[in-house]
Amino acid sequence: MPWFASSDYWLSRLVFQRALAGVYAVAFLSAALQFRALIGERGILPVPEFLRRVPARRAPSLFRWRYSDRFFALCAWGGAALSLTLVAGAGDAVPLAVSMLLWAVLWGLYLSIVNVGQTWYGFGWESLLLETGFLAVFLGNEDTAPPLLVLLLLRWLLFRVEFGAGLIKMRGDSCWRDLTCLYYHHETQPMPGPLSWFFHRLPRPLHRVETAANHVAQLVVPFLLFTPQPVASVAAGLVVVTQLWLVLSGNFAWLNWLTVVLALAAVDGSLVADPPVLPEPPLWYGVLVLAVTVLVLVRSWGPARNLLSRNQAMNRSFDPLHLVNTYGAFGSVGRVRDEIVVEGTDSPADGPDTVWREYGFRGKPGDVRRLPRQFAPYHLRLDWMMWFAALSPAYARPWFGPLVERLLDGDRDTLRLLRHNPFPGVPPARIRARLYRYRFTTWRELRETGAWWHRTLVREFLPPTRLAAPASPAAGEGATP
Structure with missing residues (x-):
């Protein structure tokens, strides 16, 4: 035939x-x-x-x-x-x-x-x-x-x-x-x-x-x-x-x-x-x-x-x-880039000595001096969803709260998704998330600072949050601001 x-x-x-x-x-x-x-x-x-x-x-x-x-x-x-x-x-x-x-x-x-x-x-x-x-x-x-x-x-x-x-x-x-x-x-x-x-x-x-x-x-x-x-x-x-x-x-x-x-x-x-x-x-x-x-x-x-x-x-x-x-891709293109930066602190309350330390993700921009890495064809699912969450909090509604809970609990499986855990010993007392605007540096800025990105704070994405004490043995734990 x-x-x-x-x-x-x-x-x-x-x-x-x-x-x-x-x-x-x-x-x-x-x-x-x-x-x-x-x-x-x-x-x-x-x-x-x-x-x-x-x-x-x-x-x-x-x-x-x-x-x-x-x-x-x-x-x-x-x-x-x-x-x-x-x-x-x-x-x-x-x-x-x-x-x-x-x-x-x-x-x-x-x-x-x-x-x-x-x-x-x-x-x-x-x-x-x-x-x-x-x-x-x-x-x-x-x-x-x-x-x-x-x-x-x-x-x-x-x-x-x-x-x-x-x-x-x-x-x-x-x-x-x-x-x-x-x-x-x-x-x-x-x-x-x-x-x-x-x-x-x-x-x-x-x-x-x-x-x-x-x-x-x-x-x-x-x-x-x-x-x-x-x-x-x-x-x-x-x-x-x-x-x-x-x-x-x-x-x-x-x-x-x-x-x-x-x-x-x-x-x-x-x-x-x-x-x-x-x-x-x-x-x-x-x-x-x-x-x-x-x-x-x-x-x-x-x-x-x-x-x-x-x-x-x-x-x-x-x-x-x-x-x-x-199928299809990029029916619209953003003119600016916003990124969610997740931070934790050992301090149970804000004060003059409070230090916030940043969690590092594998693929999405964070540290301005870190050159983006090549991961494709491997798929970093959490990093991709963090990009969507920065576009609109609606994308984050089903999963961002549970993510924060697991970071506060020091969950090992969740931490394995990240590049850097700033709390390797004891989980943080509180976690917050802030929205930054990122842009690529110019040639001059790169030479002078060694930074690939420049970022400025836009607003708070999630206020400082801690694990709530369980109401009863069956109630479980939850993250509360």
Whole structure:
């Protein structure tokens, strides 16, 4: 069936699958190392409470059957281990049906995590990984030539990622239309990287060129993905170059890397190496691929309408399985950067000798002399949510109070999420949070002070707070100002 499968994409599939498995490994590692503090049994937003509150039809998950921190850890570390075996090529060393089962297990495990992750897993790249991982189940292995229908579905996904991001920019902030957004973006993005300061200090005419090039990459190039080869491969290459530029300029978890992986699936591998002769697909596999193609096309109606809507939504899932979603990023760009600085003190009351010491976060700006670090594709979930909280206290309402309680209690799992704990022995008596306005320093300020940031106090975010004494043995503890 030459219309159904083509050996020309054998190399593209091999690289795509290995790279996707690598992204899965990072995602499971992020879950394994952070879940206890964020969603564990004693976490900030505990999974058991969420499962009691939300019906199964809205959040299907393996943890509906059973939840414990030990079981979650088993799933997360097991997913990471399985991902690494697929990176090593395990999917091509087993029969086709077994290979599909391995990819399905990865997808099911990560779906189970995302659907109980609550606000910590509300990012677009979670759905993007699940949608990509679902399609990967049906991409086959060395027992059959790559199915063209699945490859086209991957291009359709990449089209929605790029074109959706382009449209949301043009419909959103006026600075995208007048080509000035990058005057601010590198400084105000959620988590700057080690080169973000230098990108921000590029000449403004170059920022305008960057913005215009972004529009071409997101509004024109995606259509070329559906043209004949080698034009489609060139379009995929342009997507890769654009995404690697974003990798250099900031930290966006695995969003850029996964977009690169999707682009690789559109490259004609025969342009690089002669493909081997692969077997024709078995009938059951062909029927299954056709059924999945119909399912995805039907489920694409909502995301397609969203692309064409004046009220386009970003990063929305249209079903609890995250099969077909809508994407987008930076429909608006902040002109200033505010950061929440969390501090503690040993003093039970304010006085002339009160000393407040600052907690250090791993990724978000804090110490003005600390150059931002590179963490992507690893995802620092708490640091990202701190950025949202600085935009509006409404983002912080469900979790900031419990975070403060755990810092006052000296919770080890929570402290492991931080870079620096200023109270290594005994927890502080009180904690406060203050909102500062940050900006990148100039070249002159950097030379004179060695500081990458300059900050000024804006206002109080949380007044000094201590743990309240329990009203009764069953009342528990709470943070009170």
